[in-house]
Amino acid sequence: xxxxxxxxxxxxxxxxxxxxxxxxxxxxxxxxxxxxxxxxxxxxxxxxxxxxxxxxxxxxxxxxxxxxxxxxxxxxxxxxxxxxxxxxxxxxxxxxxxxxxxxxxxxxxxxxxxxxxxxxxxxxxxxxxxxxxxxxxxxxxxxxxxxxxxxxxxxxxxxxxxxxxxxxxxxxxxxxxxxxxxxxxxxxxxxxxxxxxxxxxxxxxxxxxxxxxxxxxxxxxxxxxxxxxxxxxxxxxxxxxxxxxxxxxxxxxxxxxxxxxxxxxxxxxxxxxxxxxxxxxxxxxxxxxxxxxxxxxxxxxxxxxxxxxxxxxxxxxxxxxxxxxxxxxxxxxxxxxxxxxxxxxxxxxxxxxxxxxxxxxxxxxxxxxxxxxxxxxxxxxxxxxxxxxxxxxxxxxxxxxxxxxxxxxxxxxxxxxxxxxxxxxxxxxxxxxxxxxxxxxxxxxxxxxxxxxxxxxxxxxxxxxxxxxxxxxxxxxxxxxxxxxxxxxxxxxxxxxxxxxxxxxxxxxxxxxxxxxxxxxxxxxxxxxxxxxxxxxxxxxxxxxxxxxxxxxxxxxxxxxxxxxxxxxxxxxxxxx
Amino acid sequence: xxxxxxxxxxxxxxxxxxxxxxxxxxxxxxxxxxxxxxxxxxxxxxxxxxxxxxxxxxxxxxxxxxxxxxxxxxxxxxxxxxxxxxxxxxxxxxxxxxxxxxxxxxxxxxxxxxxxxxxxxxxxxxxxxxxxxxxxxxxxxxxxxxxxxxxxxxxxxxxxxxxxxxx
Numbered sequence: 001x002x003x004x005x006x007x008x009x010x011x012x013x014x015x016x017x018x019x020x021x022x023x024x025x026x027x028x029x030x031x032x033x034x035x036x037x038x039x040x041x042x043x044x045x046x047x048x049x050x051x052x053x054x055x056x057x058x059x060x061x062x063x064x065x066x067x068x069x070x071x072x073x074x075x076x077x078x079x080x081x082x083x084x085x086x087x088x089x090x091x092x093x094x095x096x097x098x099x100x101x102x103x104x105x106x107x108x109x110x111x112x113x114x115x116x117x118x119x120x121x122x123x124x125x126x127x128x129x130x131x132x133x134x135x136x137x138x139x140x141x142x143x144x145x146x147x148x149x150x151x152x153x154x155x156x157x158x159x160x161x162x163x164x165x166x167x168x169x170x171x172x173x174x175x176x177x178x179x180x181x182x183x184x185x186x187x188x189x190x191x192x193x194x195x196x197x198x199x200x201x202x203x204x205x206x207x208x209x210x211x212x213x214x215x216x217x218x219x220x221x222x223x224x225x226x227x228x229x230x231x232x233x234x235x236x237x238x239x240x241x242x243x244x245x246x247x248x249x250x251x252x253x254x255x256x257x258x259x260x261x262x263x264x265x266x267x268x269x270x271x272x273x274x275x276x277x278x279x280x281x282x283x284x285x286x287x288x289x290x291x292x293x294x295x296x297x298x299x300x301x302x303x304x305x306x307x308x309x310x311x312x313x314x315x316x317x318x319x320x321x322x323x324x325x326x327x328x329x330x331x332x333x334x335x336x337x338x339x340x341x342x343x344x345x346x347x348x349x350x351x352x353x354x355x356x357x358x359x360x361x362x363x364x365x366x367x368x369x370x371x372x373x374x375x376x377x378x379x380x381x382x383x384x385x386x387x388x389x390x391x392x393x394x395x396x397x398x399x400x401x402x403x404x405x406x407x408x409x410x411x412x413x414x415x416x417x418x419x420x421x422x423x424x425x426x427x428x429x430x431x432x433x434x435x436x437x438x439x440x441x442x443x444x445x446x447x448x449x450x451x452x453x454x455x456x457x458x459x460x461x462x463x464x465x466x467x468x469x470x471x472x473x474x475x476x477x478x479x480x481x482x483x484x485x486x487x488x489x490x491x492x493x494x495x496x497x498x499x500x501x502x503x504x505x506x507x508x509x510x511x512x513x514x515x516x517x518x519x520x521x522x523x524x525x526x527x528x529x530x531x532x533x534x535x536x537x538x539x540x541x542x543x544x545x546x547x548x549x550x551x552x553x554x555x556x557x558x559x560x561x562x563x564x565x566x567x568x569x570x571x572x573x574x575x576x577x
Numbered sequence: 578x579x580x581x582x583x584x585x586x587x588x589x590x591x592x593x594x595x596x597x598x599x600x601x602x603x604x605x606x607x608x609x610x611x612x613x614x615x616x617x618x619x620x621x622x623x624x625x626x627x628x629x630x631x632x633x634x635x636x637x638x639x640x641x642x643x644x645x646x647x648x649x650x651x652x653x654x655x656x657x658x659x660x661x662x663x664x665x666x667x668x669x670x671x672x673x674x675x676x677x678x679x680x681x682x683x684x685x686x687x688x689x690x691x692x693x694x695x696x697x698x699x700x701x702x703x704x705x706x707x708x709x710x711x712x713x714x715x716x717x718x719x720x721x722x723x724x725x726x727x728x729x730x731x732x733x734x735x736x737x738x739x740x741x742x743x744x
Contacts, residue, residue: 124591129602133645136590153645187587187648311639314632 011140011171012041015104018147020047021179024075026066026439027051028059032079033119034106037171051439051468054460056083058432060090061458064099065436068419069394071224073100073155074436080106081119084165085126089426091161092130096423097245098222100159102150103127107167110138123165132160133188140173145180152183157190158309159222191308194325196333201321202304203337205278210349211300211356212238213276215261216327218245218422219283219307225328226415229282230254232331235338237350239357241269243284244407245422252411253391258357259366262290263559264404267365268357270557270565273298275356282306283327286316287423288561296564306330365557365570366408373525375550378402378477382409384529385447385475388536393445394419394437398430398454401483404555406449428457431474435461438470445473445536452478452546453502462515465542473535474544476508479551487554512544523548579608580634581660581731584623584641585649588614592646596623599644605629605637609662609728620648624730657734663727664688664702664709668720671696675720686712697722705729 009017015038019027028051031039042050053059056078063074074094078087084105094101105127108117124134133153135146146164154162206212214236220229226249233240233256240250241261250257259266261273273279279301284290291297294316303319305312306327313322323330368379382405385393395410396419397403403420412418419437421429434448448455455476465472477483485500509519518541522531528547535543556571586592593612600607608626615622627637634652642650653660670676676698683690683700686708692699702712706729713724 125594128591128595128598134591185645188645309643311636311643313639315636 006176008174009177010037010041010174011143011166012037014140014143014175014177015147015166015171016041016045016048017177018144018179019075020045022147022151024048027075027077028053028063028066028436029077030056030059030079030083032083032106034080034083034108034168035077035104035171037168038077038104038106038166050077051435052464053432053435054463055458056086057089057428058435058458058461058464060087060101060103061093061426061429061432062436062439062461062464063101063103064090064094064429065396065419065433066440067094067099067101067436068097068433069416069437070440071416073102073151076101076103078103078105079119080108080123081121083119084121084123088126088130089428091127091163093421093424093426093429094161095130095132097218097421098159099161100154101161102147102154103161103163105163105165107136107165109169110167111169113167123163127163130161131163134163134165136165136167137170138167140170140175143170144177148180148183149185153185153188158219191310191324191326194323194330194333198321198323199330199333200337202280202323202334203341205302205304205321206236206280206338207341207343207345209238209278210346211275211277211353212236212280212345212350213272213278213301214238214240214280214282215243215273215284216240216246216249216282217243217284220246220249220327221283221415223283223308223327224415225283225331226250228328228331228335232335235335236345238280238345239268239272239354241265241272243287243290243422244420246284247407247418248412248415251413253413258361260407261565262287263292263561264408264555264557266408267363267557267568267570268360270559270568271360272357274565276301279303280306281319282331283308285312288316291316292559292567293562293564296566298565363570365568367571368553376522376525376528376547378405378479378547378549378553379409380525381475381477381528381532381547381549382406382449384532386410388529388532389445389447393417393447394434394441396420396430396433396437396446396448398448398450398457399425399427400451400454400485401479401487401553401555402449402451402454402477404484405477410449427454430454431472432458432461432464434472435464435468435470438472439468446470447473447475449475449477451483452476452480452505452508453482456506459511462512462517462542466516469540470542471539472542474512474542476544476546477549478505478508478546479549479553480505481551484555490554491560508544508546512542517542517544519544519546521546521548578631578634579626579628579654580637581653581658581729582625582627582638582641583651583653583731584625584647585615586612586621586623587646587648588619588621589646592621593623595644595646596625596641599640600627603636603640605633609726611728611730624728626729651733653731653733656737658731659734660705660729660731661703662706662709662729664700664712665725666700666702666713666716667722668698668700668716669696669722670698670720679716679720682712682715688712
């Protein structure tokens with residue numbers, strides 16, 4: 001190892017040392033030929049804990065859950081070829097939701113690149129459209145600085161996944177290791193300052209508001225700005241809505257919260273969007289599921305948009321004032337500017353506004369048929385889960401109806417508790433994400449709310465849960481349909497249920513047991529609470545709760561694609577407001 | 578509207594594909610794209626001609642700036658600029674009258690004949706796009722054997738430079 005007094009390390013050892021120097025605690029991965037040198041280096045150290053998943057998609061989702069629930073970057077190691085391609089869904093999921101991941105993919109030896117070698121794939125090319133950036137390391141002397149830069153790019157500015165592709169021979173070559181002091185790149189300068197004049201103008205506009213509205217998204221969670229948001233909204237006395245990605249950034253139990261907005265948002269949130277005269281958007285990107293028909297979006301509002309990504313500004317919606325900056329810092333400055341003005345919003349106007357919002361709230365848009373105890377209503381399961389956990393659990397979800405019900409009925413009071421694939425909508429996300437969350441928070445309660453279709457997309461991770469004794473609670477809302485597909489087919493395809501029915505389902509109880517877990521099947525309304533209590537009480541093991549729910553329940557309220565916020569359906573029999 | 582965007586880009590493998598991939602992934606138009614190393618071997622210069630509404634071009638600039646390999650971006654359309662494109666054209670010239678006529682047209686457009694055979698001339702011509710279009714229009718289509726255009730390059734007038742702006 002020593003030559004002329006200088007310690008030389010192999011690329012694989014440098015890899016391990018870099019991760020330690022970056023403060024990485026957990027690495028989610030799966031070994032294979034191209035990364036064997038690295039796995040050997042990991043074997044010979046005991047600082048970084050490697051979590052062995054059962055499929056590389058699971059590795060990326062687990063690292064993603066770890067990152068979303070902690071704010072630290074999630075780190076993944078997979079082999080070349082199929083290892084890399086299997087990881088792509090998880091990388092794209094993280095990209096759409098701006099989650100900081102560093103994904104290391106093995107690659108065939110440099111002299112074989114381009115020869116269609118065994119397990120060769122162009123990982124850089126395949127991941128390029130779904131990463132913040134990617135690097136290939138062709139010389140061991142570039143390895144340490146590249147890893148350092150990968151962490152820097154992934155975690156700064158608008159976060160996102162970064163892929164580092166490392167050919168096998170690079171991990172065998174030796175060089176001197178020095179932890180690079182400077183991770184910066186001349187071509188990458190994330191925003192660290194914002195326009196103070198913009199902040200003053202924002203304060204002016206807000207002070208003139210008679211019907212103010214605050215709309216915040218995932219950026220407030222990612223930017224650790226929940227406390228600032230809560231204080232700012234409180235000072236304004238304005239209603240606050242969160243996007244699907246932003247839930248928990250403003251406490252759901254705060255009376256100023258009007259619920260989630262958008263396609264399955266609350267009536268009061270969407271109507272307040274439609275009628276407000278000043279809209280403050282923070283860390284949100286005016287996604288199509290949020291805005292509905294852009295021509296009908298916030299027709300009366302002067303819009304202020306705060307976002308760290310310049311490309312999010314004026315992308316979908318033209319705004320009067322844009323502040324490009326960090327959610328936390330901008331809100332701190334905005335609050336200072338508002339306080340320094342010695343003015344307040346017009347109290348009388350605000351009173352009228354809240355009266356109107358109260359009338360919208362009184363429509364009780366999330367009402368469902370609570371009296372029907374012949375079937376298990378999925379909403380009832382989630383309401384009960386919320387009550388029994390006092391709203392304090394980490395909830396991961398898959399994608400579909402159960403995801404929307406979780407968002408509507410599990411009222412999040414804290415950020416980083418709601419872990420779901422909002423942008424890409426990846427079925428199969430929930431269970432492996434829960435693995436990452438539970439690894440990061442060993443003593444905490446982690447529930448995966450899922451459906452019988454989604455859970456089967458990454459069911460193999462039940463094995464990972466066993467290996468690491470992860471006491472996750474799986475809440476499977478089993479309606480024997482791909483519920484959201486079925487709902488759209490009912491509403492928009494005259495009930496032609498094309499391939500949305502799940503036939504030949506496994507016995508989930510036996511399946512859970514075969515992996516060494518506990519399974520419970522609940523098919524009576526009256527057993528829901530007892531089963532949840534039993535599962536939550538078993539802090540030592542994973543419990544798979546298979547709730548046989550109402551097959552035909554739909555998610556309401558609903559704005560059909562292409563409609564405006566004021567054109568909601570409250571339920572199948574309560575058409576419009 | 579048509580925009581000429583000049584980009585200084587890290588001279589690294591894959592940088593070009595990031596730009597090209599961005600345009601196809603987001604459905605933006607590329608009219609032409611040229612790329613070559615600069616006097617600083619770590620940087621490439623890319624000149625890109627695109628078109629779209631102001632909103633779309635604004636997004637194109639922002640999305641390009643977001644690419645980690647982009648060091649500096651200047652929209653040359655915003656100021657006084659010089660644009661050039663090179664054309665190489667092979668034309669049939671197999672009798673005396675034709676050969677004289679093509680030579681004359683080439684001279685009028687300040688082109689140069691750079692290769693000659695018994696039956697063909699190859700002409701080199703530089704200018705802005707409209708000049709090249711005009712030249713192509715005056716040559717009878719049946720005489721044109723092949724046309725190769727370089728795509729547009731451009732530079733700002735005056736003493737402003739993208740390099741200095743990037744420092």
